[in-house]
Amino acid sequence: MIRLRNLQKKDAEFMLEWMHDKELQKCFRKKMADVTPEEAMAFCTAGNTEEQIRDGANLHYAIVNEQDEYLGTISLKNIDLVNKNAEYAISTRRCAHGTGAAAEATGLLLEKGFNRLGLHRIYLNVLKDNTRAIRFYEKCGFTYEGEFRDCIRIEGEYKTLKWYSMLKTDFDK
Numbered sequence: 175m176i177r178l179r180n181l182q183k184k185d186a187e188f189m190l191e192w193m194h195d196k197e198l199q200k201c202f203r204k205k206m207a208d209v210t211p212e213e214a215m216a217f218c219t220a221g222n223t224e225e226q227i228r229d230g231a232n233l234h235y236a237i238v239n240e241q242d243e244y245l246g247t248i249s250l251k252n253i254d255l256v257n258k259n260a261e262y263a264i265s266t267r268r269c270a271h272g273t274g275a276a277a278e279a280t281g282l283l284l285e286k287g288f289n290r291l292g293l294h295r296i297y298l299n300v301l302k303d304n305t306r307a308i309r310f311y312e313k314c315g316f317t318y319e320g321e322f323r324d325c326i327r328i329e330g331e332y333k334t335l336k337w338y339s340m341l342k343t344d345f346d347k
Contacts, residue, residue, distance in 0.1 A: 176278040178235040178248065178286070185236050186214035188244040191267050198268070201304045203326060203333075227291065229255045237266065237279040245270035248279050250287050250296070258294035260287060262316075280314050288342045297339040308336065316340050 192198050193206035193214070217234075227233065231253050237246040246266030253260040262283070266276050287293045298316065300307050312318070316338035324332035 175240055176245070176275050176282070177238055178279060178282050179238055179242075181218040181234055181236045181247065183215055183218055185244040185247075186211060186218045188267060189214050189218065189247060192246070192265050195268065198265075201301060201307060202265075203301065203328065205328075227253060227255070229253065233286075235279075235283065237264075237270070237275060239275070245275050246279070248276075248283050250283065250291070250293075253291070253293075258292060260291075260293055260296055262287075262296050262298040276310065277314060284314075284340065284345055288345050294342050295339055297337065299335040299337050302334040302336050311338050314340075315344060317344065 190209065190211060193209045196207070199205060199207060232249060232251040233253070234247055234249045236244050237248055238244055244267070246264060248265075249263040250260040251263055262280075264276055264280065270276060284296060287296050297319075298311060299322075300311065302321065317340065319337045319339055322335045322337065325335055326333050
């Protein structure tokens with residue numbers, strides 16, 4: 175059984191695992207190989223809670239198993255309370271891959287976003303060549319909306335982003 179909880183100091187060392195994993199980082203827009211233990215610790219202790227939510231805020235949660243072992247981070251970012259939408263993001267440790275933990279955590283986060291925060295739309299973007307993540311997002315019920323061609327540069331190379339979303343009505347089905 176997977177649950178979401180606020181990030182804690184003890185999660186920082188495990189967070190650095192996926193941040194410093196060269197193979198996993200190929201799938202991310204932001205390079206995190208230089209994140210220090212102190213920066214990871216600061217990130218884990220600087221989060222907002224649902225009660226503190228304001229326009230533009232981010233909610234970051236630890237994905238944990240029954241033993242409270244950190245498996246990854248899942249987030250609602252750039253929360254827009256006027257238009258009732260937010261950006262979804264997830265990163266998991268290798269030990270969580272293929273276990274169903276990410277899908278279960280995604281369901282829990284979508285429930286929070288739609289039913290507790292009253293969001294109407296949750297969206298994400300993903301590098302076009304990240305086929306593993308794209309399959310996952312589609313399996314979770316996100317709908318493909320389109321592409322932003324050559325919109326970002328990573329290590330001197332232009333990359334295309336694919337955009338997906340889920341509406342509350344999609345989640346309620």
